[in-house]
Amino acid sequence: MLKVLIIEDEAGIRNSIANAFSWEEMGCELFGAAGSGLQALELCLNTPPDLVISDIVMPGIDGLTFLKYIREKYPFTQFIILTGHRNFDYAKDALNLGAAFFMLKPINFIELENSIRKLIEKIMQERENKKIETQQEHILRSLLNGRIYHNTSLLPQVKNLLNQIAYYRVCVLKFDDEIENDPFRLQNLMVFCENLTARENLLMVKTDNAHLVFILLLSQKDASFEDMKGYLIQLLHRIFEFFHVSVSAGVSEIRHGYDTLHEAYIQGLRALGQKFFTGSGCVHMFHKTGSLPAVTDYNQLLGFCQDILTWLGSGNPDSLSRFTDRLFSELLASFGSDASLLKSSFLILFTLCIQRTIGEDARQMSILLERYSNFQKVIHCENIEILKELMLNLIMDLADYHIVKSGTKQMIVQKITDFIDQNYQENISLNDAARVVYLSPSYLSTLITNETGKNFTEILNEVRVKNAIELLKDPSRKISEIAYAVGFHEPQYFSIIFKKLTDLTPRDYRKMYLN
Template identity: 25%
Template structure:
């Protein structure tokens, strides 16, 4: 049963329309009755309907403006316009907006019923086409996955007109930026591309188009140039941002799935190249997979010292300035995940809690779903800012002298420091200072200092090839055996065992 909304500013007419028909017999249900366009729009946003029967002339928001606003949100909703003004301007605007009909008051019951029946039939036909469209897409995805049997190849060869067993074909995937993009504009692009002489296309909703170039006279470089020019034409004519990935050439329909899969893998390079580019496997095959360099210790220090500007600046430089033109997408993702894990470690170590924090899995998902480097950067900005804010909040619970001691440990952990020397520095009794520190931080000063050193040592073990002896000295343990003992007390495994687990 399809839903209907009636919009009319005169209460008697509104109730009359509601009661004039047996809506249930038409397989319809009136779920909203509004007195102006603004009220109707608010109701529609709460519960959308399939059909809107509306007057044109109403206070606050008229029927045509209501039509415009709902059309922006849903193309399939149908409208029947009611009005007492027999003016061509209204009818012309209504027709342009694909209104089902334009009915004059006083309303003819039979005419309204006929229009509603025709509208229901049209909606049913649209639903059938949508289901057929989904079925066709499912079949194509099954074929392009490479699971189709040889006997089914002829069906898809016929759909694409690829009958030559030894042709010279090139496949490419066009992905468009869906932000603010209406379905009608996508349809316009598809209709336009179907006019291309040597181009066969398959729409893979929601945001991709498979294109097969059948011109037998072009080579790989000429094919990429063709797709690039096609991209420029589409973007300039329809104001749509696109990204095109071209797979290797193929000779028969049976090889199309392999070319498609290669092109699909190249879509991850959108994050590096951005919209408006057209790339091929040949272009990226020599890109390095080496990890991008990130100084985790320095980045961590910026955060723990609550230097928001320095931390965000470092991240900005890392993602926007140090990404080389020959870097692989894999190396970018590896660096981003390493940063996400570092932030997670900080939250766990300092027991930071906030409803604004992202779970590690959610942050990683955001990284992989981002369409460009700016998307990744934005996710990290909010997380880093919230961590520093929470550290500020945690610090505010400490007395000034404890905050000073914690800051000094973070900055000078390599030095030989103890509570006695610090008490002398801050003109306090050592025993009293120890009691304050234990009460506020939850552990002794010696344990806090040891944990700080071991945490930094752990990062060096996992993320560098430094020798264990050098790491011990780096964090302030001149005696390696003592370092081993303290590290194992902290983590339950020795430094060498931890490195072995990471297969260095």
């Protein structure tokens, strides 16, 4: 039964409308007759009405305000607006807000009944269409994912649709930006795509919050890919233009019959995987290649690992970039036919290198794994340039570890000094420094004190004060601003440390310099 709500501040008119029709015979129930907009809102808190018959001019919340609120919250609710004012602006506002009919008082009840019946028919048709669309999308999603369904339970319209699927391509769209974390924006984007793709030969299926699937029905088995590619490029451009969201697309070969939808979907996903190598915002066509190796060539990765260990022992860190470029090119040539294969090969190489370099040093192993978020950065890597950067960073970390373990205590102290010089503006600690040289904080603290006669904090404060002295020479900068700029979070503490090291307050030092 459809739920009908009447809103009219004049009790006589309200009761006349409520008693004028056989609501049950029309397939409706009168679930409320409110004397004000506020009372109507209270009725709608938990139960959305299907049809509202409302006056415009009422005390407090008027009909137009109520219409606007309900249409935002329940967009499928239908409205008939009543008014005693022959003002075209009222009609214009009501229709702009989504009212289906606008009627003048005194009420013509025959006209009102006709309007109600038309809206009932419209609502029922929309529900039937929604039911068909829901089953259609569910069946198509099941077929795409390789699940079998029972033909006997299908609606006739859905059966007819499946019978129309002869030759087709499957296109998988991937939102490159994390729009799935913004449900409102995602919903608007889905509606936008539905409107843009409202073509008889195109079916749209939402598989998850990051992917859309289009099934393009073809009139012939040799239809040109270029036509579809041009359409998709235009679609991606429109989405970026309106939503500033980058979208990539992967397109299958031409397939035949709905029973091959799963294979076509896999091809679309495989084609989409090429964005790892080419970047985002492109249309990729599936191409058959030679069969991929079932497992990564472990011996080849051992060879790459040995190359890294040999380079680490060469003592030539200046060639890091060139070495990484060469190694990555070789890795790409061997395992770059598929993004997943390349990532898994990289992870094995990653593990081998850490194991061979660090050995049984469990603590240093955990530091490295923590730095790379237990491989999550590799697994979720979106493109080849990021993977190359991860390889560069890994080799740099292994080189640092190798230098520290094979070097002198003076080399370790120098590395800590360099770390402080580069990061004194940040909130760094002894623990941060210990991670850089793969030593425990307590051992590093003792080593620094024995080698320099100062502790870590004293060295850090000296560097901060030294840089603060340069900044104090600029009279336009506030002392509190300088304190924050060199890493002190309390200006008062900055002044104490500054005076301890220079025998002058920052203000006195500035006066002396300027004079």
